[in-house]
Amino acid sequence: MSVAVELKPGVRLRSAVGETEVVVIKTPTGAVDLKCGGHPVVPIGDEPPAGLSAEPGFDGGTLIGKRYTDGTGELELLCSKGGTASLSVGAKLLVLKDAKPLPSSD
Amino acid sequence: MHVGMLLQMAADGMGDRVALGRVSDGITMAELATRARRAGTVLAGMPGERVAMVDLNSEAVPIALFGATLAGKPFVPINYRLTDEQLRDLVRRTAPATVITGEGVAERLGRIPGIEMIDRKEFLDRTADTSVEEADPYAGDPDSVAVLLYTSGTTGAPKAAVLRNRNLTSYVISTVEFAGAGEDEAAVVSVPPYHIAGISSVLSSTYSGRRVVHLETFEPRVWADVVRAEAVTHAMVVPTMLNRILDMVAGDDRGLPSLRSLSYGGGPMPSAVIERAMALLPGVGFVNAYGLTETASTIALLGPDDHRQAHASEDPELRARLASVGRPLPTVEVVIRDVDGTVLGPGTRGEIWVRGEQVAGEYEGHGAGADDGWFNTRDEGHLDEGGFLFVHGRLDDVIVRGGENLSPGEIETALLEHPSVAAAAVVGIPDPDWGEKVVAAVVPAEGAVVDEDELRDFVRGALRSTRTPERIEIRDDLPFSETGKLLRRVLREELAERFG
Numbered sequence: 001m002s003v004a005v006e007l008k009p010g011v012r013l014r015s016a017v018g019e020t021e022v023v024v025i026k027t028p029t030g031a032v033d034l035k036c037g038g039h040p041v042v043p044i045g046d047e048p049p050a051g052l053s054a055e056p057g058f059d060g061g062t063l064i065g066k067r068y069t070d071g072t073g074e075l076e077l078l079c080s081k082g083g084t085a086s087l088s089v090g091a092k093l094l095v096l097k098d099a100k101p102l103p104s105s106d
Numbered sequence: 107m108h109v110g111m112l113l114q115m116a117a118d119g120m121g122d123r124v125a126l127g128r129v130s131d132g133i134t135m136a137e138l139a140t141r142a143r144r145a146g147t148v149l150a151g152m153p154g155e156r157v158a159m160v161d162l163n164s165e166a167v168p169i170a171l172f173g174a175t176l177a178g179k180p181f182v183p184i185n186y187r188l189t190d191e192q193l194r195d196l197v198r199r200t201a202p203a204t205v206i207t208g209e210g211v212a213e214r215l216g217r218i219p220g221i222e223m224i225d226r227k228e229f230l231d232r233t234a235d236t237s238v239e240e241a242d243p244y245a246g247d248p249d250s251v252a253v254l255l256y257t258s259g260t261t262g263a264p265k266a267a268v269l270r271n272r273n274l275t276s277y278v279i280s281t282v283e284f285a286g287a288g289e290d291e292a293a294v295v296s297v298p299p300y301h302i303a304g305i306s307s308v309l310s311s312t313y314s315g316r317r318v319v320h321l322e323t324f325e326p327r328v329w330a331d332v333v334r335a336e337a338v339t340h341a342m343v344v345p346t347m348l349n350r351i352l353d354m355v356a357g358d359d360r361g362l363p364s365l366r367s368l369s370y371g372g373g374p375m376p377s378a379v380i381e382r383a384m385a386l387l388p389g390v391g392f393v394n395a396y397g398l399t400e401t402a403s404t405i406a407l408l409g410p411d412d413h414r415q416a417h418a419s420e421d422p423e424l425r426a427r428l429a430s431v432g433r434p435l436p437t438v439e440v441v442i443r444d445v446d447g448t449v450l451g452p453g454t455r456g457e458i459w460v461r462g463e464q465v466a467g468e469y470e471g472h473g474a475g476a477d478d479g480w481f482n483t484r485d486e487g488h489l490d491e492g493g494f495l496f497v498h499g500r501l502d503d504v505i506v507r508g509g510e511n512l513s514p515g516e517i518e519t520a521l522l523e524h525p526s527v528a529a530a531a532v533v534g535i536p537d538p539d540w541g542e543k544v545v546a547a548v549v550p551a552e553g554a555v556v557d558e559d560e561l562r563d564f565v566r567g568a569l570r571s572t573r574t575p576e577r578i579e580i581r582d583d584l585p586f587s588e589t590g591k592l593l594r595r596v597l598r599e600e601l602a603e604r605f606g
Contacts, residue, residue, distance in 0.1 A: 009272075010248040010272070012244065025107070025279065044244070064118060064119040064284065065115060065119055065283075065313075067279070078107070078279060082119075101283050102281050102282075102407065103391065103393045103409040104310065104316075104340055104367055105369045105397075106303055106306040106310045106311075106369065106404065
């Protein structure tokens with residue numbers, strides 16, 4: 001099952017198989033086949049289908065406060081709750097955004 | 107993204123960390139989030155469309171800031187140091203609103219139509235009341251207004267800068283690593299809540315997990331006592347504060363052993379002051395941050411390594427970078443344009459324009475002044491070959507003498523090069539022949555005697571004669587706002603009176 005969804009910045013989504021929650025920071029135009037644990041994510045507030053579990057290879061987990069991208073820089077998500085399943089677009093796992101920490105200025 | 111979510115994430119990810127106050131009895135991230143959620147309910151239920159605050163720094167500031175955003179109402183911190191008349195005027199402009207008041211403020215405000223007041227203590231008591239329902243920490247529209255800040259109005263009437271939730275959250279997410287602060291880190295916040303740095307410090311500290319100790323107001327001795335007693339590792343000061351801190355540190359031999367990072371901004375910092383700071387506090391990493399209220403805080407910074415490299419360099423061009431504000435943040439674009447909008451190359455002075463998600467560039471009642479996302483800071487500056495940004499001052503302060511545009515910053519820098527000068531300010535005052543003439547006010551260095559004619563010769567030797575002040579007033583101090591901004595309007599009036 002694969003339901004690509006239109007994303008927009010600020011939209012919150014949750015994993016269907018774990019605790020992971022994300023906020024969309026940046027998104028490409030058009031539909032994105034965003035998954036967590038190999039299953040489509042659902043909008044916050046929607047009840048996910050019951051009985052799902054993370055597919056093998058999509059069970060590395062997510063960390064709160066980390067940003068995830070599709071590598072092209074067009075899609076960027078902020079993980080607002082960590083979980084045990086991994087984010088992907090289709091079968092391609094998202095990667096941690098590599099950000100050099102800045103010195104504190106406030 | 108919404109400001110309230112930053113706090114909720116901090117509570118979820120590091121709820122046991124102390125967010126505010128002392129390690130022994132401070133408020134944890136989880137408690138702060140709970141109280142902010144209750145504040146959301148309390149403030150949503152109070153009259154008015156905004157939540158204003160006229161108070162000193164305390165734990166009520168973050169609770170009210172986060173609470174107001176959860177209530178879906180803009181937070182409007184207002185300067186309590188204004189005269190009664192100015193204060194009432196600004197409060198009137200926020201109506202209909204609820205105002206959280208500090209000690210003595212209700213009496214100063216009196217009755218104002220459309221304004222409901224709640225004092226700090228009652229507000230805090232209600233957020234500590236477990237029977238108050240908690241607001242949804244995730245509710246809120248990224249496009250809604252999170253904060254309205256009255257810009258200091260050193261040249262005119264205050265304008266309300268509009269900062270939307272998306273501006274502030276994008277600044278925080280792109281510049282601060284979530285939970286990136288060590289568990290032992292603590293910041294002392296002495297900038298007032300109505301300053302953009304007061305707002306950004308709440309957000310950045312929360313998101314990074316850094317404990318905050320609030321100082322009600324800035325006083326150098328108290329500041330140093332708190333840094334020492336609370337093992338403070340991080341602080342942000344405006345230039346006038348730094349000089350006073352250095353005087354104090356130089357006066358006792360205890361240093362500031364816990365301090366690791368000291369950032370400064372909010373006005374030009376004379377190179378002599380920062381060199382003195384680096385010598386007196388060798389263990390501290392200095393950060394020069396440049397930003398405006400309208401850009402949701404920092405847009406460029408000169409980090410600790412930049413400071414050290416510039417300071418150690420023999421190359422005049424690299425050494426000059428100590429007086430720069432460093433490089434733009436990776437998420438922000440900066441260009442220099444001339445008055446026609448043409449983009450200028452390195453080394454050429456012009457108007458500093460900025461673009462990025464955090465850049466609001468919007469004023470209440472005026473909409474976004476931005477042009478294709480670009481915001482004109484109205485600061486004059488240039489970029490060097492390495493992309494370091496130099497800020498020369500406000501374009502509104504430019505002196506027009508006989509058709510020639512003169513930058514006060516350049517003349518001030520020349521005055522400060524003289525060993526007998528500790529502080530200098532240059533303004534234009536009306537002149538029947540030239541339109542404006544250049545006059546200056548200087549504060550002598552400790553024990554030094556300033557000779558007006560000798561100083562004028564000194565400036566003439568460094569700059570052209572049109573840039574030499576026609577008169578220089580020697581005085582004990584310059585008029586600064588408490589956030590370190592030179593009050594040029596006040597100085598202009600005083601010098602026009604004297605030399606006009």
